[in-house]
Amino acid sequence: MxxxxxxxxxxxxxxxxxxxxxxxxxxxxxxxxxxxxxxxxxxxxxxxxxxxxxxxxxxxxxxxxxxxxxxxxxxxxxxxxxxxxxxxxxxxxxxxxxxxxxxxxxxxxxxxxxxxxxxxxxxxxxxxxxxxxxxxxxxxxxxxxxxxxxxxxxxxDENVTTKFVTVAGLVKNPITALVPIGITVKKLIDMAGGFLEEDFIVIMGGPMTGKICSVFDVVTKTTKAILVLPTSCPPVTKRQSTTKSNLKAAMSACSQCSMCTSLCPRNLLGASIKPHEFMRAIANGITYNVEPFMNTFYCVSCGLCEMYSCHQGLSPRRLLDEYKNGLRAKGVKPMQKPNGPVNRLREERKVPEHRLINRLGLAKFDVAAPLVTCETGMKEVKLLLRQSLGAPCKACVKVQDKVLKGQIIGMPEDGALGVCLHASISGTITTVNDNFIIIVSGDE
Ligand code: SF4
Ligand code: SF4
The missing domain is CATH 3.40.50.11540 (NADH-ubiquinone oxidoreductase 51kDa subunit)
Known part of the structure; x- marks a missing residue:
């Protein structure tokens, strides 16, 4: 082709x-x-x-x-x-x-x-x-x-209307389900047999980079996992900390051991991100050297520094993200520059996944999640007009329209970076606004 x-x-x-x-x-x-x-x-x-x-x-x-x-x-x-x-x-x-x-x-x-x-x-x-x-x-x-x-x-000629999602953690039967885009997190958790405990937090995405979500949020084209996790495990407690508390902790407890930098996967490949230098600068208000702040752009937000490397339980990643997002909001862009040499100790400093899982307190949830198909029988889907990076779609259907699965219901504006959006079930359009489209089917 x-x-x-x-x-x-x-x-x-x-x-x-x-x-x-x-x-x-x-x-x-x-x-x-x-x-x-x-x-x-x-x-x-x-x-x-x-x-x-x-x-x-x-x-x-x-x-x-x-x-x-x-x-x-x-x-x-x-x-x-x-x-x-x-x-x-x-x-x-x-x-x-x-x-x-x-x-x-x-x-x-x-x-x-x-x-x-x-x-x-x-x-x-x-x-x-x-x-x-x-x-x-x-x-x-x-x-x-x-x-x-x-x-x-x-x-x-099949358009994207479904998504494979792993549902794991505090659910009865962990699964990896093929489902229509737009079903709720609650529906997915029900497919996995429901909750095992009352006290939980749901994360959309992985434990390192996913986001806390509600059971009423919906599956998009990028949803890869729904994790129901105990409120006490590190991936949850870290996400619930505030910038103020993270900053205070950095001021009082960062020992400048530089372990966060030593294990940073981007630093090991010669990038200039050095989380320990950023922590020193931000905790002490050192602003005469802007490098530690500008280098935040070269952090990929993998979370290793806060979930694994820091022996003091500090959160370099969250502070780096906060700072980086602030720079972006002010229109600052990352500079292109060559990397330094690859660290000669890189092989020894790679973090084994099984150790990370233990550190996150998730070993008991690392079990099989077999593939199942749940494409049919969905009564309602809510399709976000922004499913991914790039421009959101504009709806090209209206309330009361009948649509078939796979039919185009949204498109990006001419020339914008984006892709078409399709009905993930057949049914009737019941809601259209700037953010989403709801389709209701007659099926149960
Ligand atoms: S690993 Fe923790 S204590 Fe050590 S320099 Fe980094 S943030 Fe500070
Ligand atoms: S979150 Fe950023 S600074 Fe921390 S280990 Fe990952 S890339 Fe390095």
Whole structure:
């Protein structure tokens, strides 16, 4: 398929990155690409989507990868899978010889193996310099479910109307469910057998970077997990702390041991982010040197410094995020600059995922979450007009319209970075406003 044709199909099909911020996939396609990397690292603990898709849909995913490699004229496609995903590795090994330009790369079981910059270094030894994007080193990184969606659009003309979501933690039967986009978190938790305890907090996304949500929030194109966690576990208590309390704690308890910097995955690859210097500057009001503050842009918010590295239980990540967001709101942009050398102790300083899971108090929740399909029988869906990065959609339906599953109901404005939005169930439109569209079906 020609590049322009594929871009058009992915725009119309509503394909965005299903594993992270949801960048529109068509905008990633480039004839500058030399290497396409499939991210099967499932970066965050407890999420079990990609490894299972890789076993159950291996040929569809490898075909989708081959299609992307061919269309972009890249030299190769790398299937990057964590060492412990044994059945995914087996599935890929049994099929990969049919795909001439694809090769398998086994990743270590570390956090954050799925961070694009870390992944590119692990698989190609190339460094994406600070403030730059992967294509500057000829790489494009794609998520497993995204590639499955590319394959479905190109071969079956299926638009994106469903999402795979792991539901885990304090639920009776952890699952990874294929559900229509727009169903509520409560519905997903019911599918997993309901809550095990009364006292819980729900996180949408992984324990390191996900956000606290309500049971009335809805699944979007980027929802990868719903985690029902005890209120006392670190991923919850850290999220409930305030900037004021984090700052006070930094002022009184930061020992400047620099462990947060020593284990920072971006610093280990030569980036200038040094969380301990930022903590010293912000805790003591040192403003004559702006570097620690400007370097906040080179933090990827992986959370390792606050959830794992800091022996004082401080929260460098939350303070870094607060500061970085403030700079962005004032229109400050990150500078592009070369990285320093890769730390020669990087191999020894990688954080094993199993240790992180123990530190987070989540080992008992790290259990199987088998794939189940729950696509039908949904009475109502609420589709957000902003599903991902880029421009939100504008509704192109009105109340009382009858729609069919897969029909376009929203589109970005002409020329804006975004993709089409489709009805995820057939039914009648009951609400349309600037933020969402509700569809009600006659089915139970
Ligand atoms: S690890 Fe904690 S105590 Fe040590 S420098 Fe970093 S923030 Fe301060
Ligand atoms: S969150 Fe902390 S460990 Fe992660 S990139 Fe930022 S400073 Fe480094």
């Amino acid at each position: 020609e590049m322009l044709e594929l871009k058009k199909a992915l725009f119309e099909g509503g394909v965005v990155g299903a594993g992270g911020a949801g960048f529109p996939t068509y905008a990633k396609l480039s004839d500058q690409a030399e290497t396409i990397i499939l991210n099967c690292a499932e970066c965050e603990p407890l999420i079990k989507v990609d490894r299972q898709l890789m076993t159950d849909y291996v040929d569809e995913i490898l075909s989708g990868m081959q299609m992307l490699v061919d269309t972009m004229g890249a030299n190769e496609g790398i299937i990057a899978i964590k060492k412990s995903y044994l059945s995914s590795i087996e599935a890929v090994k049994s099929s990969i010889e049919n795909y001439k330009k694809l090769r398998l790369h086994i990743l270590p079981d570390i956090y954050p193996a799925g961070d694009e910059v870390v992944l590119i270094y692990e698989t190609t030894k190339k460094i994406v310099e600070q403030g730059k994007i992967p294509i500057t080193v000829g790489c494009v990184v794609v998520n497993v479910e995204t590639v499955l969606n590319v394959y479905k659009k190109v071969t079956k």
